[in-house]
Amino acid sequence: MCLGIPGEILSIEEAQDELRRRGRVRFGGIVKEASLACVPEARVGDYVIVHAGIAISRIDEAEAQAVFALLEEMEQRE
Amino acid sequence: MKYLDEYRDADAVRRLAAAIGRAATRPWTIMEICGGQTHAILRFGLDELLPPEITLIHGPGCPVCVTPVELIDKALAIAARPGVIFCSFGDMLRVPGSRGADGRAADLMAVRAAGGDVRVVYSPLDAVALARANPSREVVFFAIGFETTAPANALAAALAAREGLVNFSLLVSHVLVPPAISAILGSPDCRVQGLLAAGHVCAVMGAAACRPIAERHRVPVVVTGFEPVDLLDGVLRCIRQLEAGRAEVENAYARAVADEGNPHARRRMEEVFEVCDRSWRGLGRIPRSGLRLRSAYAAFDAERRFGVEAPGAGEPAECLSGLVLQGLRRPTDCPAFATRCTPECPLGAPMVSAEGACAAYFRYRPSHSRQDRGTTLKRGAAR
Ligand code: SF4
Numbered sequence: 001m002c003l004g005i006p007g008e009i010l011s012i013e014e015a016q017d018e019l020r021r022r023g024r025v026r027f028g029g030i031v032k033e034a035s036l037a038c039v040p041e042a043r044v045g046d047y048v049i050v051h052a053g054i055a056i057s058r059i060d061e062a063e064a065q066a067v068f069a070l071l072e073e074m075e076q077r078e
Numbered sequence: 079m080k081y082l083d084e085y086r087d088a089d090a091v092r093r094l095a096a097a098i099g100r101a102a103t104r105p106w107t108i109m110e111i112c113g114g115q116t117h118a119i120l121r122f123g124l125d126e127l128l129p130p131e132i133t134l135i136h137g138p139g140c141p142v143c144v145t146p147v148e149l150i151d152k153a154l155a156i157a158a159r160p161g162v163i164f165c166s167f168g169d170m171l172r173v174p175g176s177r178g179a180d181g182r183a184a185d186l187m188a189v190r191a192a193g194g195d196v197r198v199v200y201s202p203l204d205a206v207a208l209a210r211a212n213p214s215r216e217v218v219f220f221a222i223g224f225e226t227t228a229p230a231n232a233l234a235a236a237l238a239a240r241e242g243l244v245n246f247s248l249l250v251s252h253v254l255v256p257p258a259i260s261a262i263l264g265s266p267d268c269r270v271q272g273l274l275a276a277g278h279v280c281a282v283m284g285a286a287a288c289r290p291i292a293e294r295h296r297v298p299v300v301v302t303g304f305e306p307v308d309l310l311d312g313v314l315r316c317i318r319q320l321e322a323g324r325a326e327v328e329n330a331y332a333r334a335v336a337d338e339g340n341p342h343a344r345r346r347m348e349e350v351f352e353v354c355d356r357s358w359r360g361l362g363r364i365p366r367s368g369l370r371l372r373s374a375y376a377a378f379d380a381e382r383r384f385g386v387e388a389p390g391a392g393e394p395a396e397c398l399s400g401l402v403l404q405g406l407r408r409p410t411d412c413p414a415f416a417t418r419c420t421p422e423c424p425l426g427a428p429m430v431s432a433e434g435a436c437a438a439y440f441r442y443r444p445s446h447s448r449q450d451r452g453t454t455l456k457r458g459a460a461r
Binding site: 028037054060068 | 236279
């Protein structure tokens, strides 16, 4: 239910009304429309988590690597 | 897919499982809150990669599973009305309402078979589009979900209001995670020592929102994602805290969760919804544990618009869903599991939703056997 899929923003349709900010988002091979009303900072090329047709969060690339860096560090220590 | 495949890497999973084995010196019991996490744990066999000291128990985080029977009955009554297009997420179609005189429980699927116009939508915004396209019909959306889904449902209501759509309404059954977790942790039977917090709830509410729970109940809370690497990273951090006697909020899903969450999404949600008491299927009434439409949005409230009253609802006595949802029993402890209760013919909601614990055990542990566990992971990892 709270499933959220990471996808890449391909294009953005800006709107006068911020509620209507939308974009085309690519999930693997599938491209879907999604609301970008809740991620006003998101730009083309950014990855967002889309849930029930709206983007709820922008993915932070630097943080995405953290767990792998941690694993490396852990194993070097051992 | 980027941000998915690398978190299913079998090698990283093995290394994390080994690290957990080294970190755990005593038995620990950890609850993952979200049904999506439960599903992933069973699908990838992650519980079976953990050392025997570590027990994962499954929390109440499946909105489908906790939607009370009264609301299902109201949905059935509204969906059966002529002129109504009733829209819902797919999972809700098989959730049984209360039992009729013949001892059988109806569901939305049955309403559809009897001629009701019940449609599965992927987003509440699709329901708004249907209302726009069908001005002579009443379009009702079954707005269930946790904090993750509330911004989407709020956005639908706000857009409908902007457009002056008079034929759109929401049947709201929104629930909030922290009050339910507090209720579970406050119960004298509770065995939970650490929590994996639901990543996407936190994406909206913020990691910081978990702090009161960690402090009040003195449990470590690790904000955790949904992929195998995320889940084991969450377990590892939780165990390290437990072993060190710490009870802090840690964020193992920082790529998607900021400390302050998503303030834009929260603003949408707060404009449209306000906190209220809610009943949870199997858990009973919990104060301030849900959301309802604010009075400014009362025109979009399907319960008011259709004036439906649900009769006193009955749940099958043998369904243990309340205990399963609190992590006090495993699905396989239920005498009806896989016999009188199956996904084809469910007695309780946790057997319906893919994220319900009973359905997850039915699908991935059919004979409670431990077969195939390595393969499951690799198969998943290759996807
Ligand atoms: S197996 Fe079926 S009857 Fe038993 S607790 Fe789960 S949903 Fe209820």
